[in-house]
Amino acid sequence: MKILVMGAGAVGAYFGARLVEAGEDVVFCARGENLRAMRERGLEVRSPRGDFKQPVRASADPREFAPYDLVLFCVKAYDTVGAIEAMQGTLAPAGAIINLQNGVEGEARLAEAFGSGNVMGGNARVGVELVAPGVVHHFTTGAIEFGELEGGESERARRIAEIFSRAGILGELSPEITTSRWSKLLWNSAFNTVTTLTRRTVGEVLDDPEGERLIRTLMNETLAVAQADGARLGPDRIESLLEHSRRNLRPLKTSTQQDFERGKRLEYDALSGAVIRAARRHCIAVPATETIYAMLKLLVPHE
Amino acid sequence: MKTLVMGAGAIGAFYGAWLQKAGEDVYYCARGVHLAAMKERGLEVHSIEGDFKLAVKASADPREFAPYELVLFCVKSYDTIAAARQLEGCLAPGGILLTLQNGVENEAALCTIFPRESVMGGNARVGAEIAAPGKLVHTAGKMIEFGELNGSDTPRAHRLAEMFRRAGILGELTHDFVTIRWDKLMGNNGTNTVCTLGRCSLGAALSDPDGFETVRRLMIETVIVGRAEGARMSEERAEALLANLKKIPHLDEVRPSTLQDYERGKRLEYDAITGAVIRAARRHGIDVPVTETMHALLKLLDAGIEAARPRGAEALPR
Numbered sequence: 001m002k003i004l005v006m007g008a009g010a011v012g013a014y015f016g017a018r019l020v021e022a023g024e025d026v027v028f029c030a031r032g033e034n035l036r037a038m039r040e041r042g043l044e045v046r047s048p049r050g051d052f053k054q055p056v057r058a059s060a061d062p063r064e065f066a067p068y069d070l071v072l073f074c075v076k077a078y079d080t081v082g083a084i085e086a087m088q089g090t091l092a093p094a095g096a097i098i099n100l101q102n103g104v105e106g107e108a109r110l111a112e113a114f115g116s117g118n119v120m121g122g123n124a125r126v127g128v129e130l131v132a133p134g135v136v137h138h139f140t141t142g143a144i145e146f147g148e149l150e151g152g153e154s155e156r157a158r159r160i161a162e163i164f165s166r167a168g169i170l171g172e173l174s175p176e177i178t179t180s181r182w183s184k185l186l187w188n189s190a191f192n193t194v195t196t197l198t199r200r201t202v203g204e205v206l207d208d209p210e211g212e213r214l215i216r217t218l219m220n221e222t223l224a225v226a227q228a229d230g231a232r233l234g235p236d237r238i239e240s241l242l243e244h245s246r247r248n249l250r251p252l253k254t255s256t257q258q259d260f261e262r263g264k265r266l267e268y269d270a271l272s273g274a275v276i277r278a279a280r281r282h283c284i285a286v287p288a289t290e291t292i293y294a295m296l297k298l299l300v301p302h303e
Numbered sequence: 304m305k306t307l308v309m310g311a312g313a314i315g316a317f318y319g320a321w322l323q324k325a326g327e328d329v330y331y332c333a334r335g336v337h338l339a340a341m342k343e344r345g346l347e348v349h350s351i352e353g354d355f356k357l358a359v360k361a362s363a364d365p366r367e368f369a370p371y372e373l374v375l376f377c378v379k380s381y382d383t384i385a386a387a388r389q390l391e392g393c394l395a396p397g398g399i400l401l402t403l404q405n406g407v408e409n410e411a412a413l414c415t416i417f418p419r420e421s422v423m424g425g426n427a428r429v430g431a432e433i434a435a436p437g438k439l440v441h442t443a444g445k446m447i448e449f450g451e452l453n454g455s456d457t458p459r460a461h462r463l464a465e466m467f468r469r470a471g472i473l474g475e476l477t478h479d480f481v482t483i484r485w486d487k488l489m490g491n492n493g494t495n496t497v498c499t500l501g502r503c504s505l506g507a508a509l510s511d512p513d514g515f516e517t518v519r520r521l522m523i524e525t526v527i528v529g530r531a532e533g534a535r536m537s538e539e540r541a542e543a544l545l546a547n548l549k550k551i552p553h554l555d556e557v558r559p560s561t562l563q564d565y566e567r568g569k570r571l572e573y574d575a576i577t578g579a580v581i582r583a584a585r586r587h588g589i590d591v592p593v594t595e596t597m598h599a600l601l602k603l604l605d606a607g608i609e610a611a612r613p614r615g616a617e618a619l620p621r
Binding site: 194197198199200204205208210211213214217287288290291292293294295297298299 | 497500501502503507508511513514516517520592593595596597598599600602603604606607
């Protein structure tokens with residue numbers, strides 16, 4: 001299967017490397033230093049599951065090696081429009097795009113551009129960091145859960161699941177991907193934002209009673225919106241996310257926090273912004289999320 | 304009048320310098336490199352009204368030059384009790400302790416250590432910054448609002464007002480103490496918090512529509528709580544203050560004290576602001592979700608500053 005990794009940052013490069021190892025025909029679309037490094041020295045992944053270092057096919061223009069049977073769509077949310085434009089005409093007939101971005105709004109944009117039948121939703125569950133151009137450090141997990149936007153199972157989803165499975169990256173073929181997407185946002189819209197604004201780790205936030213209460217407030221706001229938007233989630237999900245965070249994610253620096261420390265643009269609009277826009281559609285008040293959103297917006301251009 | 308500035312940070316150094324220039328006998332209590340610089344080179348003032356330099360009498364120990372007829376109490380709120388204990392026995396008979404700190408809880412804290420009749424309070428209305436040890440930069444305004452805690456009209460309050468006037472400071476005497484303190488807290492709860500978490504000037508915060516709306520919500524929450532506490536406040540007053548704030552010249556250079564502290568790696572004075580609003584809100588069963596959010600964020604941010612500081616190191620101006 002010919003696969004395009006659209007946006008070969010840490011997440012895209014990691015999954016792409018695993019697919020190359022499994023014998024798939026993978027093209028990496030990247031930019032700048034990262035692209036140059038991959039072209040000159042190949043892609044390197046340092047991982048507890050085994051290192052990877054190989055020459056790879058990389059390009060700034062997805063058209064160069066088109067068409068593709070499968071696209072892993074991994075660009076930052078604020079680059080979605082530009083990436084969609086660059087991908088026009090590069091999808092093979094019956095090709096599929098899996099959206100692995102943060103937030104819950106990318107699928108609709110992709111569906112508008114490529115037809116909803118060609119778009120699937122997914123969650124990347126992986127702890128990775130781009131430590132240098134062309135070099136990815138992999139810490140933990142490494143799975144993709146994905147599924148049809150309409151829900152249910154499909155022949156092509158099973159085919160793709162088969163490929164992911166061979167590459168060791170199948171998390172789950174989810175019959176309810178919308179619920180899974182909101183579940184991920186439930187975590188991200190609370191932890192990515194608070195850790196970035198306060199420069200504290202997940203564990204440090206949870207150790208402070210007021211920190212934990214703020215996380216719960218934000219999660220409760222997102223949960224109400226997710227439920228109104230059709231996600232099948234209940235308060236028990238908040239408890240299990242908190243338990244998981246306390247047990248497994250204490251030292252974690254979230255991706256938004258990493259971006260902030262590197263002076264990169266922050267993806268806050270796909271997190272808090274997405275919750276606020278959905279809340280407005282459903283007439284739900286989300287005062288804490290709105291406050292956090294405003295602070296991240298102010299923070300962006302300054303430090 | 305023999306006056307001690309207890310805590311010669313930006314606010315204390317400003318009022319001290321203006322009073323000293325007008326002929327008052329002023330002493331400064333400070334710490335660390337700021338104290339060393341003032342002792343060695345005096346206090347260097349860069350003001351919108353012109354620059355000048357003063358030789359100053361400064362000490363780390365208020366007892367050194369005691370007793371004082373007036374103490375301008377300007378330490379950070381988290382240092383109130385420790386500083387008050389240092390001051391015990393330093394007040395002349397009939398002496399006045401005038402707190403110009405942020406928040407609405409310091410007067411009561413001081414009354415636990417000093418007799419209630421010696422304590423007065425007020426609002427510092429001045430834009431200033433300690434830009435370097437021994438160097439005060441004055442950027443905006445030169446007002447003070449103050450009065451007796453019970454709002455009564457007393458000869459000593461008039462004497463103080465007269466003294467400030469002679470020093471070129473617009474000294475406004477209030478008979479509604481609770482209202483002026485909550486009015487100041489309203490501004491602080493809106494602007495100090497947002498500028499610190501957004502790491503931005505007041506101009507940047509207010510020119511962004513979401514930043515502006517957050518400042519507005521914080522002020523409105525403060526109005527509702529302040530009113531329950533007996534302050535005469537209104538939503539209209541909050542809107543009017545916001546409209547006036549936007550008209551301040553050089554708003555892009557105005558950086559609230561809490562942001563200045565953040566930038567210098569100093570402890571953040573959030574609890575006297577967001578914490579005070581939340582504690583009063585709880586007493587009256589009022590919901591303040593935006594203030595609660597800011598409080599938790601500032602508490603976490605402050606914990607990070609504390610953790611990053613080398614053990615035993617003192618936080619000092621750059």
